Amino acid sequence: MSQEQILQPVDESVGYMLKKASTALRSAMDQALRPLDLTVPQYACLEVLRQRPGLSGAELARAVFVSRQSMNLVLKGLEDRGLLTRPPVSGHGKALPTELTSVGRERLLAASQVLGVVEHKMLAALAPAARRRLCADLASIAAALGDEAGPGGS
Amino acid sequence: MSQEQILQPVDESVGYMLKKASTALRSAMDQALRPLDLTVPQYACLEVLRQRPGLSGAELARAVFVSRQSMNLVLKGLEDRGLLTRPPVSGHGKALPTELTSVGRERLLAASQVLGVVEHKMLAALAPAARRRLCADLASIAAALGDEAGPGGS
DNA sequence: GAGAGTGTGTCAACATGCTGACACGCCCAT
DNA sequence: ATGGGCGTGTCAGCATGTTGACACACTCTC
Numbered sequence: 001m002s003q004e005q006i007l008q009p010v011d012e013s014v015g016y017m018l019k020k021a022s023t024a025l026r027s028a029m030d031q032a033l034r035p036l037d038l039t040v041p042q043y044a045c046l047e048v049l050r051q052r053p054g055l056s057g058a059e060l061a062r063a064v065f066v067s068r069q070s071m072n073l074v075l076k077g078l079e080d081r082g083l084l085t086r087p088p089v090s091g092h093g094k095a096l097p098t099e100l101t102s103v104g105r106e107r108l109l110a111a112s113q114v115l116g117v118v119e120h121k122m123l124a125a126l127a128p129a130a131r132r133r134l135c136a137d138l139a140s141i142a143a144a145l146g147d148e149a150g151p152g153g154s
Numbered sequence: 155m156s157q158e159q160i161l162q163p164v165d166e167s168v169g170y171m172l173k174k175a176s177t178a179l180r181s182a183m184d185q186a187l188r189p190l191d192l193t194v195p196q197y198a199c200l201e202v203l204r205q206r207p208g209l210s211g212a213e214l215a216r217a218v219f220v221s222r223q224s225m226n227l228v229l230k231g232l233e234d235r236g237l238l239t240r241p242p243v244s245g246h247g248k249a250l251p252t253e254l255t256s257v258g259r260e261r262l263l264a265a266s267q268v269l270g271v272v273e274h275k276m277l278a279a280l281a282p283a284a285r286r287r288l289c290a291d292l293a294s295i296a297a298a299l300g301d302e303a304g305p306g307g308s
Numbered sequence: 309g310a311g312a313g314t315g316t317g318t319c320a321a322c323a324t325g326c327t328g329a330c331a332c333g334c335c336c337a338t
Numbered sequence: 339a340t341g342g343g344c345g346t347g348t349c350a351g352c353a354t355g356t357t358g359a360c361a362c363a364c365t366c367t368c
Contacts, residue, residue: 010202010217014285015179015273017292022176023219024299025169041354048164058316063164065177070355072317092317093362118299119169125294131168134291138171140279145178145272151356195324212346224325226347246347247332305326 018141025122032114036107037081041066041074043115046108049084049100056095067151083107172295179276186268190261191235195220195228197269200262203238203254210249221305237261 010016029040038046044064049055055063061071075098078084083104086096100108123131164170183194192200198218203209209217215225229252232238237258240250254262277285 010205011293012289013273014277014289014292015183015269017289017296018172018176018179019219021292021296021299022172024296025172028299029169039354051164056316065173067356068317069319069357073354089317091362092360093315094364095316115169119167122295122298123168125298126291130291134288135166135168135171137280137284137288138168138175139165141276142171142175142178144276144279145175145182193324210346221326222347223327223349227324243347245332246330247345248334249346 014141025118028118028122029115032118033111036111036114038107038111039074041070042078043108043111045071045074045078046083046100046104046111049098050105050108053099054097056097058095060098065151070151078104168295179272182272182276183269186272187265190265190268192261192265193228195224196232197262197265199225199228199232200237200254200258200265203252204259204262207253208251210251212249214252219305224305232258 026040029043033040033043041064045060048060048063052063057071057075058068060075061068064071066074075084075086079086082101084098084100086098089096126134180194183197187194187197195218199214202214202217206217211225211229212222214229215222218225220228229238229240233240236255238252238254240252243250280288
């Protein structure tokens, strides 16, 4: 029942620093993407879609850690702007495979380059080996906490 | 103009894993705190307040990465439940030093123990040295991206 | 062929959080 | 004492995201 390490300052807590780093990255990405009229979820959606074309909205949602509904809004916005296409089926309940348009691919490329700058800035102080180690550690954390994290819908 | 490392799968992107780990942690903490009727921001608020009693709402907001307004709602909720006290001043524009009540300290202790389990689970695969290294790396990332991240209010 | 089971897209309601803007108190320089 | 600058608390409006629920399509089993 001893107080263990409860007294440690928050700056030494992995959880706190994780939140801090994540918030900083999110903010930096948002700022970098603003000139391109893209939000972070929108970019993430495009990026996942490039790597795995034809994905349905629900699968996309799981990959980007949002709910199906939010992803639907994102997709709607991107579709209206001509960055991706979905087969215009009238009925519900049918998977709508989504694909990037050439405009979408182009926009994604621009976004990748802008975000490359951000990532470089973020990792400038870390050697390649340290980066891989960090990535592996983060993966370990995510796995240990149960992979089914995030908003799982219904 | 070469495609550089654009083709790497998302699983090897530090940014992606950072988001994934952060989401997983947030989800796990939320679930762990639910029985105590506390949300993550509420817990964070209590924890910071324990380490630095008498903090004003705005300072608290910066420490927890939320806006003053959100923090105000959090504080209101916690005050109504008797977990903390603020001097009931009528006018605006004056800093209201906040302090934990004994009930608040007690609740915070319970939360710390519950979250200790989560943290242990999260870091089980990492040796102490690796934990410190991870923490330092995350701090490095946050610093490199500019410390003034997060919702900065007006 | 009929049935359950799973996955999907959509609607409504709700919760959370932020941006913008305002009024007020404190502090320092004049 | 008086003015400006800064920090703070609060209000209104809006955007985003989630939970819960429903209708429909596909597949597998009997």
